[in-house]
Amino acid sequence: GENVEQHPSTLSVQEGDSAVIKCTYSDSASNYFPWYKQELGKRPQLIIDIRSNVGEKKDQRIAVTLNKTAKHFSLHITETQPEDSAVYFCAASDANFGNEKLTFGTGTRLTIIP
Amino acid sequence: DTEVTQTPKHLVMGMTNKKSLKCEQHMGHRAMYWYKQKAKKPPELMFVYSYEKLSINESVPSRFSPECPNSSLLNLHLHALQPEDSALYLCASNQEGYNEQFFGPGTRLTVL
Numbered sequence: 001g002e003n004v005e006q007h008p009s010t011l012s013v014q015e016g017d018s019a020v021i022k023c024t025y026s027d028s029a030s031n032y033f034p035w036y037k038q039e040l041g042k043r044p045q046l047i048i049d050i051r052s053n054v055g056e057k058k059d060q061r062i063a064v065t066l067n068k069t070a071k072h073f074s075l076h077i078t079e080t081q082p083e084d085s086a087v088y089f090c091a092a093s094d095a096n097f098g099n100e101k102l103t104f105g106t107g108t109r110l111t112i113i114p
Numbered sequence: 115d116t117e118v119t120q121t122p123k124h125l126v127m128g129m130t131n132k133k134s135l136k137c138e139q140h141m142g143h144r145a146m147y148w149y150k151q152k153a154k155k156p157p158e159l160m161f162v163y164s165y166e167k168l169s170i171n172e173s174v175p176s177r178f179s180p181e182c183p184n185s186s187l188l189n190l191h192l193h194a195l196q197p198e199d200s201a202l203y204l205c206a207s208n209q210e211g212y213n214e215q216f217f218g219p220g221t222r223l224t225v226l
Contacts (some may be wrong), residue, residue: 032213034213034215037215043204043217043218043219043220044157044204044217045213045215045217046216049213049214051174051213089156089157089205091156094211095213100145100162100213101159101162101170101172102157102159102160102215103154103159104157105156106155106156107154107155107156
């Protein structure tokens with residue numbers, strides 16, 4: 001089955017700086033890679049996702065890059081703000097449009113220092 | 115209605131009790147999921163229902179029994195749980211043709 005590794009487990013950055021979180025996956029059949037943000041006591045919320053036919057995707061301050069050959073993908077957050085503090089999970093699946101297994105990474109606790 | 119809802123928010127039960135968790139969505143999504151999340155860990159998939167039929171069971175113990183009575187509703191029946199089953203139980207759904215899974219707020223379960 002799929003195995004997703006995520007690093008680092010904790011990350012502290014100064015407000016305004018950039019944060020990068022990296023994930024690697026094992027199953028070459030995986031083709032969908034979402035990133036979820038989970039605040040304390042709240043539900044996971046999708047912040048960005050990427051498919052295997054795309055190398056990079058941006059949404060305002062958030063970007064994701066995918067290297068299929070190396071089987072790794074990364075989350076980049078620029079101009080970090082205190083509200084970015086949360087746990088971030090990467091995930092991978094061999095997407096089957098509505099009937100799929102998401103395998104999550106172990107999570108990164110991001111703390112933005114004001 | 116653009117949300118997945120779950121009830122109850124919190125549940126405390128003894129090891130001999132029988133209880134049920136409920137999940138609802140009115141977004142027309144055809145796949146619904148149960149996840150278990152322990153503290154400081156990622157969500158782990160338990161079950162997937164597609165078009166009201168069980169399509170994935172991740173070798174979950176039989177003390178957890180899922181049910182999908184209709185396309186909007188997903189239940190998880192609990193019986194003879196163990197203290198190690200205490201966790202946040204998350205429901206999710208997604209629409210045919212789209213990968214994004216929408217999560218509910220979860221039920222925090224404590225087994226005494």
